[in-house]
Amino acid sequence: MRYIIPAMLLLSLGTASCNKMLDEKVVTNATDDFYNSKAGFLTAVNGSYVSMRNFYSSERGMTLTETGTDIITNGSDGNYKFTSQYTSQLDSRYDHVREVWNSFYQTLNTCNVVITRADKITDLDDASKKKGIAEAKFCRAQYHFLLMEMFGPIPLSLKENTAILREAHRDSVSAVYDAVINDLLDAEKDLPDAQTEWGRATKPAVEHLLARVYLTRASSPQAKPTDYANAAKYADIVIKNYGFRLLDDPGQIWAQGKENNSETIWAAQFTTDPLYNYSDNNACRFFLMQYDVLAGMKRDLPNGTPWKRFRPTSFLLDTLYKDRIHDTRYEKFFTTVWFTNAPTATLNMGDTAVYLPGYDVSAAVIASKKYMMVPPRLYTEKLYPSLNKFADALRPDNQASGVRPFISFRLAETYLIEAEAMLMQGDAQTAADLVNVVRLRAARIGATDTETQANRTAMKVGPTDMSIDFLLDERGRELVGEQLRWFDLVRTHKLLERVRLHNNEARANIKPTHVLRPIPQDQIDRSVNGFAQNTGY
Numbered sequence: 001m002r003y004i005i006p007a008m009l010l011l012s013l014g015t016a017s018c019n020k021m022l023d024e025k026v027v028t029n030a031t032d033d034f035y036n037s038k039a040g041f042l043t044a045v046n047g048s049y050v051s052m053r054n055f056y057s058s059e060r061g062m063t064l065t066e067t068g069t070d071i072i073t074n075g076s077d078g079n080y081k082f083t084s085q086y087t088s089q090l091d092s093r094y095d096h097v098r099e100v101w102n103s104f105y106q107t108l109n110t111c112n113v114v115i116t117r118a119d120k121i122t123d124l125d126d127a128s129k130k131k132g133i134a135e136a137k138f139c140r141a142q143y144h145f146l147l148m149e150m151f152g153p154i155p156l157s158l159k160e161n162t163a164i165l166r167e168a169h170r171d172s173v174s175a176v177y178d179a180v181i182n183d184l185l186d187a188e189k190d191l192p193d194a195q196t197e198w199g200r201a202t203k204p205a206v207e208h209l210l211a212r213v214y215l216t217r218a219s220s221p222q223a224k225p226t227d228y229a230n231a232a233k234y235a236d237i238v239i240k241n242y243g244f245r246l247l248d249d250p251g252q253i254w255a256q257g258k259e260n261n262s263e264t265i266w267a268a269q270f271t272t273d274p275l276y277n278y279s280d281n282n283a284c285r286f287f288l289m290q291y292d293v294l295a296g297m298k299r300d301l302p303n304g305t306p307w308k309r310f311r312p313t314s315f316l317l318d319t320l321y322k323d324r325i326h327d328t329r330y331e332k333f334f335t336t337v338w339f340t341n342a343p344t345a346t347l348n349m350g351d352t353a354v355y356l357p358g359y360d361v362s363a364a365v366i367a368s369k370k371y372m373m374v375p376p377r378l379y380t381e382k383l384y385p386s387l388n389k390f391a392d393a394l395r396p397d398n399q400a401s402g403v404r405p406f407i408s409f410r411l412a413e414t415y416l417i418e419a420e421a422m423l424m425q426g427d428a429q430t431a432a433d434l435v436n437v438v439r440l441r442a443a444r445i446g447a448t449d450t451e452t453q454a455n456r457t458a459m460k461v462g463p464t465d466m467s468i469d470f471l472l473d474e475r476g477r478e479l480v481g482e483q484l485r486w487f488d489l490v491r492t493h494k495l496l497e498r499v500r501l502h503n504n505e506a507r508a509n510i511k512p513t514h515v516l517r518p519i520p521q522d523q524i525d526r527s528v529n530g531f532a533q534n535t536g537y
Contacts, residue, residue, distance in 0.1 A: 035113055038123045044113045045132040048139040049199070049269070051107035055146065056268035056483060057390065057406040058280035059309065060096035064150065064517065065483040067309075070498035071316040071476045072485065073505045075308035076290070076381035084310075086499075086509040091537055092521035100150070101520045104143040108157040111140040116160040134190035138201035138209070141183035145213055148176045149487050150517045152534060166528040174222045177213070184210045193242055198260050198267070199405065204242045205266035208409045211235040211417045216491050218424065228421045235418035238265065244411045246441045250478075251332035253412075254389040256404055265409040270402065281402040284392035286310050287481065290382040294372055296340035296353035302393050303338065311384040312480075315502035317358070317376065320476050324358065326458040329442045329477055334385040346370050356385050387481045412438050412478050420471050428463035435474055436460050442478075468492050490515050511536065 034040040055061040059080070066072045067084040074084040080096065082089035114136035118129045140157075147154045153170040156179050171179075184206050191203045211234040218227035238244065245262045247253055253263055260267070270281045288306035292299035299305065312334075321330035338354040340347040347353055352371045359375065366373045374383050392402040419434035436459075443459040446452040461470075475488055489495035495515055500507045513536025524531045 047110040048136045051103045052268040054103040057283040065486045069485040070502040072310050075311045078309040085505050092518045097517050098520035111136040112160040130190040134187040135201045137183040137187040141180045145180045152516045168527045199269035204238045207234045207238050208265050228424045232418050232421035235414045238414045250442050259405050263411045264407050267405040267407045279401050283390035284402045287387035289384050289386045291338045296347035298342040305398050326455045328444050335388045336385050423466050428466040431466045432463045
């Protein structure tokens with residue numbers, strides 16, 4: 001083992017909660033020998049999922065994956081605008097990269113405890129052993145893959161580390177891909193199609209991630225001739241073999257309390273128990289405009305806590321969501337109306353207090369309304385349409401972190417993965433057919449069957465529409481906010497081009513350096529052999 005990390009620190013104990021959701025609880029009094037027992041093994045399996053909470057739905061994960069792209073830029077608040085704007089502060093001292101790096105490597109060691117010790121545990125039955133190892137390999141593959149996407153060559157962590165080592169080396173990207181794919185292929189063999197506890201790894205979750213990994217490698221210098229075919233194969237398996245289906249209404253995908261729906265393949269779990277919930281589950285706050293200082297409004301749980309970290313670019317609103325007649329996704333995914341919850345002399349409870357129509361209106365029209373009307377020309381870093389996918393009204397109070405799970409893999413992305421893989425193999429017709437499944441789901445239901453059919457016809461695309469840019473546009477429309485965009489732009493070699501074209505705050509600063517994140521300085525400092533920084537940092 002060549003990565004510097006303390007020996008076993010904390011693992012998490014998983015118990016089935018009343019709704020059969022994977023629930024991790026911290027064990028602080030276990031000795032190392034505990035993990036040589038069946039109970040310890042199962043504890044370590046559950047502990048393998050812990051760093052998913054560090055990344056998904058957190059400010060660090062969202063900042064590293066969504067902002068500073070063609071569709072999301074910074075809002076008015078927060079300490080990390082430099083990430084979105086690619087200024088000189090984006091360097092090795094950046095705490096988000098340090099936190100993700102250290103958290104992932106700590107939990108990688110937990111995964112390795114499961115994998116390394118399983119055969120030595122005498123009271124462990126074969127079924128529990130196989131499934132537990134497979135879950136740990138799913139987690140290990142995902143951590144390695146995310147680290148590689150962000151940092152490039154990284155140290156592979158494939159064996160349990162029981163000592164503090166002072167030497168670390170970066171393995172090649174090719175070696176990381178091989179390790180990730182091998183782990184996923186191993187996991188696929190031993191995982192069930194579904195689990196009784198939601199949030200555990202399953203065979204379709206592994207296959208979805210395999211499709212994503214193969215698609216990513218296919219456009220990289222490490223590409224192999226079969227990568228696009230494998231991406232399409234595994235995506236197609238997920239689409240056809242397990243009974244998943246797109247919801248009829250895209251607005252219901254993220255409906256709170258209904259995240260475990262027919263479209264969800266795998267989700268990172270959080271809990272309503274304040275003792276064990278993760279304090280960084282704050283996706284519900286990041287995309288909200290500052291509604292609570294406006295006339296007729298006050299902060300409340302249904303409307304959320306407006307941290308205004310991230311906001312949509314004009315490109316997302318005006319170009320990708322230009323069609324709001326036939327395509328319902330803009331109105332489903334964004335809040336544009338706020339209703340009075342603090343009555344004034346002119347606004348009664350429930351009246352419209354703020355309205356963002358999404359099109360220009362004259363000053364005279366604005367003045368004629370008793371509510372605040374904000375057309376696009378008046379959008380600011382504090383006033384803008386607000387992504388509502390992660391709204392969380394079940395928090396105990398407005399100071400509390402979110403309690404809802406984060407959907408990390410869903411079927412709409414699977415269709416778009418297969419579409420891209422088919423396009424890159426020269427089959428634009430099949431690519432268009434797959435994209436149309438996603439688009440037609442979003443077509444507006446009309447007042448009559450004829451109107452509905454007209455909307456569906458308008459939403460259809462054909463083989464001549466297919467290109468990487470079109471697929472990136474479609475992924476933006478469908479998957480905005482879901483911690484994929486920066487990865488998508490890097491994967492398709494479009495980050496610099498699209499940020500320079502569409503992100504006013506970032507275009508002047510972005511450089512080729514920024515297709516990778518900086519290696520954390522503390523990793524460099526604690527390596528006695530000299531740990532190379534990424535070029536340009």
